[in-house]
Amino acid sequence: MQNLGKADKTTDEIFEDHLLNFNTQQVNATRLHKDINNYLRCIRAMQTANKNLMDTLSEIYEKEWVGQDMLYVQAQNNEMLWADLAHKLADQVVTPLNTYQAQFPEMRKKIDKRGRKLIDFDAERHTVQQMQNNPNRNEAKFIRAKEQMENAKRTYEVLNSELHDELPALYDSRILFLVTNMQTLFAAEEVFHSETSKVYSELEAVVDKLAKEVQKGTLPRRAYNRPLPIANHSAPVIQNSSSMNSPPKATNGGSHKYRGNSPTKDYEMVGMDRDDNYHSSSHVEYNGNGNGNRISRGQYDIPSGKENQHPDEGRIGGLGGSTSIGATTDNLPPGVLYKVKAAYKYQAEDVDELNFEVGEIIQVVEYEDPEEQQEEGWLMGVKESTGQKGLFPANFSRPI
Template identity: 45%
Template structure:
């Protein structure tokens, strides 16, 4: 078995070597080559036909892939419309029906492209590789025939004729001629026949393709007109006021409860600018409809009110840079800024809370502070904004001052904030005492301990109470942040 395999391998190598030698001699002009102009034309036509068929098959496959993607996008769009289009709106059932019609149209169109266009085109293209192999084999057999013919001619021209070798060369030449002529005759029949099939095949493929496309386009146009009519009717119903929401005459007033202990140091009375009422009075403030402010009466004397204000101011003295603990009591949030998270483990907060139950205010009588409540003023600020201070120069410029009566309110500098040695445009610096995660694109997030450089609002008229504009020193990110989540340094 090994000898047989070795003999076949040697014979194959010898055959390839003989063909290579013959082609070199033909290319150099030292050996003639059998020429068949008719077959050469057949081969040129076949090559062009194969190239065009492969290109058409590739583009139809890509077209079908894109149609399936468009079908998926259309189906997703109608599903979203079905969820967005509320059941009580006019035409809800019609919208669902048209969505089903569109899905059926695209499904049928993709099936037609697959079964009636791409599948026959694939069968048409698959026959070219087999014929190409026959053409290549015919070329090799023609080289073998020319090689055997040249060997016989050389033996016949030799001075000493060897009849045995001449006879063997004649037999080999005859065998090569028979093999070559059999392939050549077969291709003479197949190539013209295949070439004539190009027009019927392409015409049939294009006919099924564009007929299916015309159907889906026409039916899709009808679906689009129906959907347009549904949307137009919905717009007309909306213009008539069919879907308008009933609005209440006025917002519901907030509930207000008075504190029970006027001597509590942690009383939030410092956050309200209401005047001191007579001792012993216990009346609730009324919500003014036009102004939107809430009045709270207090049962404290003027002396107690002053003491509470002094204690509250002292509790917001700036901490040294080395201290990272939050202030002893978290400031109540204003309406436009979030409330910092409570820390049950903070020893400063626990220490500030009174332990005597007789001095603690009744939880049921604590005033609601979800919105700024005043008696004579329109707005309140952070604790340090309640403290008056003189104009300060920041980096060579006068810091903008708060103005009222419709004028611009600039960013105030709290007491204790260091303004020396800061870059131009930086008012002062603050350190985060609570973690904050931004809730809008124009805000910044920060962790506890991060340092932020406070700068002026780009448009002072857009400044919101309780909010500052700053730049994080760690990332140079600029944005808004709640002031009561930080302390000045």
């Protein structure tokens, strides 16, 4: 009837303004609560991600490097700062916000109750007005209707009066709450970023020291013995468990070049008879520098005590047309004797030598110059990756 204009409606413009402010305040509080909680979840996610990152850096930062202890200490400090920030936000920002927001549902219930009591008062007032305009009214009912109207009016006015005081007070409280809440948030962030900047400054200093040591070449390195090539004239050496841990060393400091001659000696050239036994066939000239024998292509120097050894036993690498033990000769390109795989990294020390990394494949080929073919323990090869050709120590590789 009020909506159709058939009944009077009690209006209160001041209350309507208070109600509009209340609705705006509640919407803003709900939005702030949602975003603060989401922010805290992100802080905790970053806390976990940062801890994982620092743990990984601490584990892969080698003990020999400068500042390894400092890196671990600063990683622990950083973890504590993240945990402290998350705790402060949860305890001093989110908890007060939950208390602040909890006021709105209770106030909403009171506002709704005031609206119902206003409708009751307007209905009783409309009934009294109708009975008052009726000359044939029942006086007893009219008196009872007036009493009910007064009761409804008192109930409504009590609630309305309370809300006229409480709504403005609640609306004004938003300022002090936001000031306190935001001060706590910003102060916690300021402390966190100030302290973390110190942590990262220390970490940067650690890395700078490491970089300077690398540039100066003063960084401690693990010592590795360089591998020695196995001379073609000698039998393979069976190494024990301790000697297998060190890589071989190259003869003559890693170079295949000779630096002088030793006294000339004569050795018998040996061949194979029908019973696969060695027999003398000729003499070869031995010219060396004390590090091994220098042997012509197709000739073999048989070490003492190996006279009954098969010619292919103990020969690592090849000279001329010979083939390394365990190497396959199937499906090879023309001119390739066999293939080897680099077991160690080798840095060339002469222009006619090969550089290679561990794992590179090298094709062993014939020597072009018969004089070069006399270099003991060295092979002529072509790197498959680049096509570069040169000499390399045989025992830096393994036959394929």
